[in-house]
Amino acid sequence: MSDASETARTSYARVEAGMKRRRAAERRFRFLGKCAVGLGLAFLAILFVSIVGNGYSAFWQTRITLDVTIDEATIDPAGAREPQVLRTADYGALIKQSLRDMFPEVSGRRNRFALYGLVSNGAGFDLRDKVLADPALIGRTISLTVAADDDVDMLMKGHIDRRAPESDRRIKDNQLAWIERLETDGRIGSAFNVDFFANGDSRDPELAGIRGALMGSIYTLLVTLGLSFPLAVSAAVYLEEFAPKNRWTDLIEVNINNLAAVPSIVFGLLGLAVFINFFTLPRSAPIVGGLVLTLMTLPTIIIASRAALKSVPPSIREGALGIGASPMQAVMYHVLPLALPGMLTGTIIGMAQALGETAPLLMIGMVAFIADVPGGVFDPATALPVQVYLWADSPERAFVEKTSAAIMVLLLFLATMNALAVLLRRRFERRW
């Protein structure tokens, strides 16, 4: 007995002796854990700061106010005010004339060219729209505010350093002087960038907008939603409620799990080979994008829908069967309505995934430069993430801010969808 308490005492002394080292090891390990979480969150913060920091300025646009004399001789020499004539007239010349009037001292082809470069190429179209809306303006001088060229925009936003040597600047010294004069005249200002939301893609950064990409994404997602939701719910209902346990259903299960992990680009190859080359569907069209993304999101939605069905307790089924419903009726009228919120949540998450997907769309040609806003699922289109990719590839400095802004819009959509999913889950979550 005393022997036992003796060994207990020595062993306890040894435990005490090791405690300092072990407490330190514990603290180190805990610190490592904190570091890991901290690093992960730091990456997230850096990512957001970098995107928002680069992109927020894209929502404002530098605009220049010009006094434009709408010269009848230039745009409507016949004076008949025919829409066809008015539509095709050279409004750019009027803009150039107004710039020359403002800076009469500028001479020489090269200098004048530099002067014209201060305003966007789209200025003429703005003027055209104004004149078409109100032909009575012809012959008068109006004050017109037009978008500045992207380089001017970058200068005004501080992305081009005015003090840098001239050779390092895209804005030359003479342009800088003109801009400074516009500034003192109060003719240069900044306004909310409507073009960014109203226009399609453009080679000119100041005119490029996300409308086309946004519509393309919406059409693509509509196709995806319309196909994947019914297909996935049906598949989930069969597999979860009716399927016998045999090799065939095992095969389907394994297949679904694997498809969920197949790289998205492989789905793009499938789309290219099957939908475009075999079924000769049009390239670059949202219909093909939607089909490919349907196949890609199906596993996600099926897995979520099965989980939703699984969470409905068997007592509901037994209750329905017990009052004489057929198995099909029990599922359709009793189980499915209860599982529907969970299925919808899964579907929204699948849609969010599809919205952010880029690689398969590159494969099926939704990466072409398309300036028009698509009007349907068969029109050539691009999608929001692909637009990000295209702009990220463009060399102009102004596209960096456009890209970041497009990303902000994309993330906003994703956040909304996920918030919706969370809301749905909270609202309908049931504990049995």
Add this chain to the structure above:
Amino acid sequence: MHVQASEFTRVSTEPGAGRFPAAPEIEGRYHREHRGTVGEVRLDLPRMRCTGVDVHYGDKHALRDVSLDIGMNEVLAMIGPSGCGKSTFLRCLNRMNDTVAGCRVSGEILLDGKDIMAPDVDVVPLRARVGMVFQKPNPFPKSIFENVAFGPRIHGLARSHAELEEIVVSSLKKANLWDEVKDRLAHPGTGLSGGQQQRLCIARAIAIQPEVILMDEPCSALDPISTAKIEQLIDELRRNYSICIVTHSMQQAARVSQRTAYFHLGDLIEVGETDQIFVKPRHQLTEDYITGRFG
């Protein structure tokens, strides 16, 4: 005795009420205010001394004002119906309740005269002194040798590998498992039978030379033969350790313990020599439980 006597009489006037006591009677009879523990709570030379221990799980008051001594080299059995707080009390003795979220323990628990509830007490060396064996055998997914060596390794008890081997072998021998596993020490501990696994867990616990071993229904998942082996082992271990065993089986308590404590709905009702508790309980509730009126 009948706190709600009026209700009892009202119920008993109904036909058939005598044979099937209705709910109010059960509530009245068994859920009553506690008026202090009956029996010998205190010992002369205790290993552990608990005074006024209360446990709350969230809003639930799981254990009320329990005072109890645990002697040297004795087996103390804790019995009582499910949810009576016996396991909760056991887990206070090595502060395993710390790991349960929302659990608050108050009161004083002394181990060899020192309060283990004090905020500056480190649970690590405490648990090296107060070992524990759980209801379900839970060997680690490692070899038999490594299972037993786990404690000595983490606590740095062995100065050399030879010493470690010695500890492992003697612990397995003390746990009456050596003969069955000596040829397969490198096999996984999870491959043993349930009874062997539980003895492995006991070997694992005694490898760190604790002073007290807590056992939480150690035989409830085992067959009678394994149970008999463990009970025999408990009796042998008593020579060197203080043992607290929670059991749902009154017969087991009668077989292995010297003293027995009866818990009821969070109260310690009665403590006494095991023989006395089972032969001549002093409290009505103890008697009702032991004679099988409820439980």
Add this chain to the structure above:
Amino acid sequence: MTQTPLLVVLLLTLSSLAYHFGRKRAFAVSGGRVRSLHSLPAYYGLYVALWAVIPALLVLGLWLGFEDGVITRLVVASMPPEFAGLEPSRLNLVLNDIRNLVVGNIVSSAPDATIIAAADRYRELRGISTIALFAATLGLATVSGWVAYGRIRPEHRSRNAVERIVMGLLIACSTIAILTTVGIVLSVLFESIRFFQAVPVTEFLFGLDWSPQIAIRADQAGSSGAFGAVPLFAGTMLITLIAMSVAVPIGLMSAIYLAEYASARVRAIAKPLLEVLAGIPTVVYGFFAALTVAPFIRNSGGMLGLDIASESALAAGLVMGVMIIPFVSSLSDDVINAVPQSLRDGAYGMGATPSETIRRVIIPAALPGIVGAVLLAVSRAIGETMIVVMAAGLAAKLTANPFEAVTTVTVQIVTLLVGDQEFDSPKTLAAFALGLLLFFVTLALNVLALYIVRKYREQYE
């Protein structure tokens, strides 16, 4: 094709009419005693409606699938014999011209009379086909609906029949997963076989030189050394390795911290925030890598006197690692939580500290699951496209230096297939061979990982 929505609407109208009549007829044959019917009247309606619409939709689908092929063949047959003798690629160009003429697009060259005639013929055949399609589907719908209508008797088991049809549809939907896999395998396999006819498999798998752009001329296809994919594998491995060495420690440690240490409040905030990383589209990571991370690495390397390429493997791998952190951490979180509490109790009950419990009990117990999670993460890193397309290089270089630019399998697939392409050149076919490889490697990793994880789960159930 443009008339299809109208046709679908017509068919649906027809089927709702069929529903109405079927239901009415059920009431009629019951003679006012609805209880004498085998099924509820609605089922009789559904029965007729389904019979009306399903065969017609099947025909519609098949028709649309084959319409273009048949018309094209007819047009070619009607053209002068010299066209029929053209080789397929030339014929395709001609057909493209014809189609463009039909749609009204700009045509590559001034169309000659034969092409115009063919286009007219094409348009005419399209018109005929559309009319025939309308007639066939609507007629079929009427006939099949009528037949079903005629079958309605009180004792007819309409509910069973409807349920059989619905069950058939459900089964059909559930086989789409298999069809997709088969589609993937077939589409990449066929093109790959054509590729391997030009370039030997061994050269593709073991060749050390990758420069597909040389092989523009047909006689150069498969000229030695142009299609050796080893540098691509090496580049993919390098970037994956970098990504894993970021994602696994951070992901695993944060999963451990959040599961075993963090208070409920910290967990409730940090976990969803980390999962936001998983919801960010990969194109955003690519932009971030190219715009922020790569210049940062290049500049800080420059300060240390290192020469780092602006498209270094390090930048792409690092950002990919960040993307994969939540993937590793949420999978690890699952497997750590699957370790039974009794093992934790056992270790704590012996006086182990939390870190000892984690390192000596929980991690060893969860190891198979963690390995499975890492394998899944590797498969995701290998298949990741946008980050590497935007941040990694294009030139295939066989190097293990993370500061140099390397290219990957997915980057090459994109470069080979985006932009103008001839479908039959080995250049485009090579992309499918790479896709085949990618598919099977990720498939193998996934199957292995899912198997390991499942075995692990069973161990503790």
